[in-house]
Amino acid sequence: MEKIFSRPKSLKKAVFHYCPGCGHSIIHRLCCEVIDELGIQDRTIGVPPPGCSVFAYYYFDVDMVESAHGRGAAVATGIKRALPESIVFTYQGDGDLSAIGTTETIHTANRGENITAIFINNAVYGMTGGQMAPTTMLGMKTTTSPFGREGKYEGYPIKMSEILGQVQGTCYIERVAVNSPANIRKAKKAIKKAFQCQLDGLGYSLVEILSPCPTNWKMSAIQSVKWVDEVMSKEFPLGVIKDTTGKKDVN
Amino acid sequence: MPPVTYRLHAKKTMSAPDALLALLSALKWRLRFTVAKVLMTGNAAIGEAAIRAGCQCYFGYPITPQNELTEYMASNLSRRPGCTFIQAESEIAAINMVYGASVTGVRAMTSSSSPGISLKQEGISYMAACQLPGLIVNMSRGGPGLGSIAAAQSDYHQSTRGGGHGDYRTIVFGPSSVQELADLTHRAFELSDKYSIPAMILGDGMLGQMMEPVEFKHEAPAQLPVRANGLRGAKGRPSRFVRTFTSNPAELEELNWSLFRRYQLLQKNEVSCENYLTDDAQLIVTAFGIAARIAKGAINEARAAGLKVGLFRPITLFPFPQQQLKELAKNTKYFLDFEMNMGQMIDDVKLSLEGAGEVAFYGRPGGVIPTSTEFLRVITRLYYQKGLS
Ligand SMILES: Cc1ncc(C[n+]2csc(CCOP(=O)(O)OP(=O)(O)O)c2C)c(N)n1
Ligand code: SF4
Ligand SMILES: [Mg+2]
Numbered sequence: 001m002e003k004i005f006s007r008p009k010s011l012k013k014a015v016f017h018y019c020p021g022c023g024h025s026i027i028h029r030l031c032c033e034v035i036d037e038l039g040i041q042d043r044t045i046g047v048p049p050p051g052c053s054v055f056a057y058y059y060f061d062v063d064m065v066e067s068a069h070g071r072g073a074a075v076a077t078g079i080k081r082a083l084p085e086s087i088v089f090t091y092q093g094d095g096d097l098s099a100i101g102t103t104e105t106i107h108t109a110n111r112g113e114n115i116t117a118i119f120i121n122n123a124v125y126g127m128t129g130g131q132m133a134p135t136t137m138l139g140m141k142t143t144t145s146p147f148g149r150e151g152k153y154e155g156y157p158i159k160m161s162e163i164l165g166q167v168q169g170t171c172y173i174e175r176v177a178v179n180s181p182a183n184i185r186k187a188k189k190a191i192k193k194a195f196q197c198q199l200d201g202l203g204y205s206l207v208e209i210l211s212p213c214p215t216n217w218k219m220s221a222i223q224s225v226k227w228v229d230e231v232m233s234k235e236f237p238l239g240v241i242k243d244t245t246g247k248k249d250v251n
Numbered sequence: 252m253p254p255v256t257y258r259l260h261a262k263k264t265m266s267a268p269d270a271l272l273a274l275l276s277a278l279k280w281r282l283r284f285t286v287a288k289v290l291m292t293g294n295a296a297i298g299e300a301a302i303r304a305g306c307q308c309y310f311g312y313p314i315t316p317q318n319e320l321t322e323y324m325a326s327n328l329s330r331r332p333g334c335t336f337i338q339a340e341s342e343i344a345a346i347n348m349v350y351g352a353s354v355t356g357v358r359a360m361t362s363s364s365s366p367g368i369s370l371k372q373e374g375i376s377y378m379a380a381c382q383l384p385g386l387i388v389n390m391s392r393g394g395p396g397l398g399s400i401a402a403a404q405s406d407y408h409q410s411t412r413g414g415g416h417g418d419y420r421t422i423v424f425g426p427s428s429v430q431e432l433a434d435l436t437h438r439a440f441e442l443s444d445k446y447s448i449p450a451m452i453l454g455d456g457m458l459g460q461m462m463e464p465v466e467f468k469h470e471a472p473a474q475l476p477v478r479a480n481g482l483r484g485a486k487g488r489p490s491r492f493v494r495t496f497t498s499n500p501a502e503l504e505e506l507n508w509s510l511f512r513r514y515q516l517l518q519k520n521e522v523s524c525e526n527y528l529t530d531d532a533q534l535i536v537t538a539f540g541i542a543a544r545i546a547k548g549a550i551n552e553a554r555a556a557g558l559k560v561g562l563f564r565p566i567t568l569f570p571f572p573q574q575q576l577k578e579l580a581k582n583t584k585y586f587l588d589f590e591m592n593m594g595q596m597i598d599d600v601k602l603s604l605e606g607a608g609e610v611a612f613y614g615r616p617g618g619v620i621p622t623s624t625e626f627l628r629v630i631t632r633l634y635y636q637k638g639l640s
Contacts, residue, residue, distance in 0.1 A: 043484035047351075050496065057492035063482040065354045066494035068377050071347040074339070078351020079482075081335040082308055082359065086484055104347070107340035 008032035010041045012061045021221025023122065023211025024052055026178045027187070028059050031089070031118060034192045035062065038199065044087045045079050047072045049101075051093035052126040052213075070101025073108035076115045087198055089116040094135040095125045098160040105160070112169025112203035116194045119160070119206055122213040123232060130216030134158040137235055142216070157235050161208045165242040171202035173241040177210035177233060179225035186238075197245060210236060288464040293429045293454060294362075296465045297388055298323035300436035301360055305472045306386070308335045308359040310348040314367045315400045316456030317390035321362065333475055342367040346374030346387070353383040354493055356481015358440055362388035364456070365406055366397060368414075375449055376415030379510070380495035384443035384478075386436070387421070388452045390459035393618025401618030402457035402541055407595035410453045411569040418507050420514055422450040422521075423569040425539040429463035435566070437469055442521060444478065446513045453568060455591070457541050457620070518570035525564040528554065529579055532561030533639040534630065537576070537600045537610075538589040539565050546589050548623030553630050559639070560630055568596070573603040580607035585637050589626060590614045609637075 007013065010032035016025040035041050046064040048056035049072050057064035067075040072090035080088045090097075097105050097119050108115070124142055125131040132145040135157050139148045149155075161173050172194055176187040187209055194205035210232050212224035219227060291299065298320050301309070309324040311317075321338065329336030335352075339345035345361045352359035363371060368389045378385055391406040393399035413419045422442050424435040435452060443450035477483075482493060497503055527547060529535055538546040543564040553560040563579060563586075565572050580586075586608045588597040593616045601610055613629045615621045 042486040045355075045482055045484060054496050057494060061485070061490050063485050063490050064492040064494075065351070065381070065482055066492070066496060067350075068347065068373055071343065071350075071374070074344040074347035075351035075354075077337070077344075078308065078310070078348035078353070078359065079355055080351075081337065081348070082352035082355040082357045083483055086355075103340055104344050107344065111337070 008036045010035040010061045012059055014058050016059065017055060018052065019215045021212055021214040021224060022052070023178045023209065023213070024120065026184060027118065027120060027209055027211060028056065030178075030184070030188045030191050031091075032060060033188060034195055037192065038195055040087045040195070040199070043085065044089070045083075047076050047079070047088065047090045049090070049092050049096040050127065051096055053091055053093065053120070054127065056091055070096050070099070071104055072096065072101060073104040073113070073115075073117065077108050077111070077113050080113060080115050087195065089118060089195070091118045092120065093126065094119070094121045094123065094133045098134045098158050102160070106164065106167060109164050109167045109204040109206070110169045114198055114201055114203055116198050117204070117206040118191065119208040120211045121208055121236065122211045124213055124216045126213050126216055135236075137231060159236065161206065161241045164206060170204045170206065170242055171244045172197045172205040173208070174243070175208040175210070175236060175238050175241060177228050177238055179210065179212060179228040183238075193245070200245075202245060208236070210238070288466045290462050291429060291465050292319050292460055292462050293432045294319035294390065294459040295323045296429045296433045297362070297436050297452065298327060299467060300433040301386065301440070302328055302331070303467055303469045303471045304437045304440040305358050305476045306360050306440065307333060307357040307475045308349070308352040310337045310339050310345040310352075310359070310361050312339050312342045312345050312363065312367060314364045316392060316402070316459050317362050317364050317388065319460065320388065320390070342370035343374065346371040349385045349387075350374055350378050350381070350383060353378065353385045354381070354482050356478035356483065358444075358476060360386035360388065362390065364389065365391045365394050368406060368409070372415035375421065376413070376417050376419065377495055378449045379413070379415075379419035379421065380417065380506070381493050382447040383449065383493075384440075384447055385449045386439050386443060386452070387449060388454065390454045390456055392456050393616070399618035400456060402455035402591065402620060403616065403618045404455060404540060404542060404591040404595070405616060406453065407568065407590070407592060410451055411571070411599070419510055420448075420569050422446065422448055422517060423567065424450070424452050425566060425568045426452065426454060426458065427540050427543045427564065429458070429461065429465045431566070432458060433465050433467060442517070446517060448510070448513060453540065455541050514570060518573070521567065522570050522572040522575065523566040524572040524575050525562070525566060526575075526579070527562040527564065529561035529563060529583070531559050532583055533559040534585045534587060534634055534637070535561045535563050535579055535583050536587045536589055536630070537563045537596070539568060539596060542589055542591050545621060545623050545626060549626040549630055552623065552627050553634070556631075558631065558634050560634070565596075571599040571603060573599075576600065576603040577605065577607060580604050584608055585633070585639065586610045587630065587633055588612045591619075591621070592616045
């Protein structure tokens with residue numbers, strides 16, 4: 001019998017520690033499939049963050065170096081500059097990339113560092129127990145916005161991808177989601193395209209991924225995938241935000 | 252400790268114009284120093300010494316009084332073949348770039364002055380945790396806060412006690428001349444690689460900005476050094492990761508022990524100091540860096556007046572040359588610690604002496620530069636107060 005589905009080579013044989021229904025595990029798999037398909041496993045260096053994905057190096061079968069919270073873009077810059085022939089990606093949460101690491105992210109993008117960022121937007125700080133993130137929806141209750149996020153008091157959901165779209169050094173930015181088979185397929189295409197941009201030396205590429213966090217959203221897995229469609233993607237519309245490649249996709 | 256070996260860079264293929272440019276820049280660089288000694292600022296001397304030590308990457312952010320170093324690297328490192336210079340968006344970014352570069356096994360450095368060094372502490376702690384070598388230069392200035400841009404030694408505690416969070420130290424050097432800045436830059440890279448511990452040069456605004464003749468004792472390596480344990484992609488070997496976070500405290504305890512054992516080895520094998528006129532001294536001044544230069548002037552005058560005064564100058568500030576100082580207490584009872592702060596190294600002086608001598612203190616904080624005449628008065632007063640002859 002022909003085997004038509006198996007674990008990607010770049011994904012270690014390990015049991016994910018993520019909660020049931022969490023988007024991180026899907027995204028890990030997608031990244032690994034792309035790394036396999038592009039044949040870059042032996043020259044890829046990943047930079048995971050503090051956050052729920054801090055143990056990403058237990059799953060990705062590529063060289064990895066943990067960064068300090070928010071500093072992934074700077075660490076990736078150092079790696080890529082020291083070793084230009086490597087393929088470098090950061091894996092960053094929304095707290096990591098759009099709060100504490102905003103500066104590093106914008107300036108790395110502005111220098112057009114030839115790296116790829118996988119940006120997981122789950123609208124909360126997952127690892128530390130569901131506190132408000134800069135991406136938290138208005139009205140959403142978290143442990144640090146217990147009355148529901150109010151723009152005038154707690155600020156507004158920040159659109160890092162749109163901001164980065166304005167930055168000259170970026171070549172490709174797309175927002176996708178991993179809440180349905182169709183969206184997962186689109187997410188994979190986007191990730192592949194982002195890595196391809198790096199292989200082509202085009203500059204900073206980023207894929208923002210709306211990713212369910214049932215645990216901190218206090219929803220079932222099913223409710224949370226629906227919520228991504230019904231609420232989250234209204235605030236964070238899916239689609240290409242910037243594309244200077246001139247190519248539609250790389251498949 | 253993992254053994255550190257080097258493997259040489261695979262030669263990258265270059266286009267003909269690039270190769271010509273590379274050749275020209277290499278020639279230009281060689282021609283620059285045909286004489287043994289050149290007159291340079293301390294900041295520039297560090298830059299030149301770092302390039303000659305095979306430093307491949309420099310990342311920095313402007314702050315006085317170390318800008319000449321950043322500028323030197325912009326002019327002399329940034330377009331060197333295989334090398335990188337980035338003016339980062341902050342000191343936090345700069346140290347994290349050093350971290351990223353170092354993880355690939357290359358020699359990397361950053362420099363700053365006191366307020367910027369505070370921002371780097373997070374990154375230094377992570378480098379210590381990941382056992383990553385690298386050089387951090389602090390041309391320190393008066394503090395606290397934004398402070399003053401004048402030379403001060405107020406960061407001694409921060410530098411020698413780790414500085415960031417967690418139980419770690421860095422290897423710290425306290426040079427006192429432009430020549431020593433150059434020599435110690437080389438040594439800092441070597442020791443940092445050998446022990447897999449970040450190294451720091453603690454200078455000050457005066458050392459950084461003054462010009463002195465300097466001789467460079469090393470030629471830049473023909474090929475940039477790369478540590479064999481660098482992360483450079485899992486080609487022909489299983490993938491590896493470098494991390495600091497663990498859910499197992501016992502593992503972290505083992506790391507702390509491993510670091511601690513290396514600090515002990517450093518203490519045993521690598522400390523250095525200068526003893527100046529200490530053999531017959533009745534009173535020994537302890538001072539480091541630029542303060543030691545000022546102290547020497549005062550001591551020379553005191554000697555001319557017949558006072559038997561000497562100087563103990565630690566060159567490694569961490570580890571501190573404890574035994575070497577304790578040794579001096581066999582013949583001398585009185586010590587006078589002199590610093591450009593309110594008394595920080597004096598803790599190490601007292602810890603080293605273990606009560607074997609009496610320690611007085613004189614210091615000027617905030618960036619005020621004491622003169623040797625002023626310090627001579629302090630020496631003279633103490634000398635006669637203690638009834639020395
Ligand atoms: C300097 C610093 N501040 C705070 C923390 C604590 N911390 C760890 S992960 C995290 C945020 C995680 O949120 P996010 O980046 O959105 O990732 P997620 O867990 O949601 O995937 C925080 C605040 C830290 N590790 N370092
Ligand atoms: S807390 Fe949320 S983000 Fe973290 S593992 Fe669980 S579901 Fe995923
Ligand atoms: Mg998050």
